[in-house]
Amino acid sequence: MNKMRKIIIGKNSKLYKNYKNDFLEIFDLAISHKDISSFNFQPNDFILFLSYPRSLSALNKLTSLLTKIKKNKVLLLSTCSIVVNHLTNCYSYPKIKLLQEKYFSKTLQNLIIFRVGTIISKNDYVNYYGTCILSDKVFFKMISDFINNNLNDQLVTKFDVLDFKGSFFESFIYKFYCCLIRISIPFPCILRPLDFIVRLSGKPWYGYVALTKIISEEKK
Numbered sequence: 001m002n003k004m005r006k007i008i009i010g011k012n013s014k015l016y017k018n019y020k021n022d023f024l025e026i027f028d029l030a031i032s033h034k035d036i037s038s039f040n041f042q043p044n045d046f047i048l049f050l051s052y053p054r055s056l057s058a059l060n061k062l063t064s065l066l067t068k069i070k071k072n073k074v075l076l077l078s079t080c081s082i083v084v085n086h087l088t089n090c091y092s093y094p095k096i097k098l099l100q101e102k103y104f105s106k107t108l109q110n111l112i113i114f115r116v117g118t119i120i121s122k123n124d125y126v127n128y129y130g131t132c133i134l135s136d137k138v139f140f141k142m143i144s145d146f147i148n149n150n151l152n153d154q155l156v157t158k159f160d161v162l163d164f165k166g167s168f169f170e171s172f173i174y175k176f177y178c179c180l181i182r183i184s185i186p187f188p189c190i191l192r193p194l195d196f197i198v199r200l201s202g203k204p205w206y207g208y209v210a211l212t213k214i215i216s217e218e219k220k
Helices: 014-018 020-024 056-064 080-086 092-107 122-128 136-147 168-183 188-200 208-219
Strands: 006-009 029-031 046-049 073-079 110-116 118-120 132-135 155-158
Touching: 014 020, 056 092, 073 080, 073 092, 080 092, 080 110, 080 208, 092 110, 110 136, 118 122, 118 136, 122 132, 132 136, 132 208, 136 155, 168 188, 168 208
Parallel strands: 006 029, 006 046, 046 073, 073 110, 110 155, 118 132
Antiparallel strands: none
């Protein structure tokens, strides 16, 4: 039998570009989802899926290619923000990620879904207060564990909640926004103009990111 190759699908993803060296310490090669149709997969290849579709038509096209890896062990990177779909359908990213999970689960026989927070290094924690994150060190350790069969659950969720820290004024704005998004459910997208302002200020705690943290804390 051929040696198991460890392959990433998603070489153009932001996560891969940000942590390319870390990924290549574990994986043998990375390809784009556009390469799936022409790539020669082997039965014992381990595949990490970083790519995700931006629309239903793209999802259907991607899913149609999965027959090539139907029996391979596939690890699909997903998001802990999928939980917001229980309250609202207005956010496109968690909605398409949930559909990707469902479509992949129907096609692939050996699929593991890995739901995570935003992957960041410890030095970046200060920039992500008020959100759900996962340490890059923990992330890559768990990826190695999946490859080595130390983690075999079909669905694994791993993230940490970072409490908000800031000045009195920043804390007031953050708490005010969280109150607004709570009372706007199931139509939190009415806050999109405000989300745009928060995003321009360089803060990540808006939209489904804020809602994910709120839901996660309520589940504790």
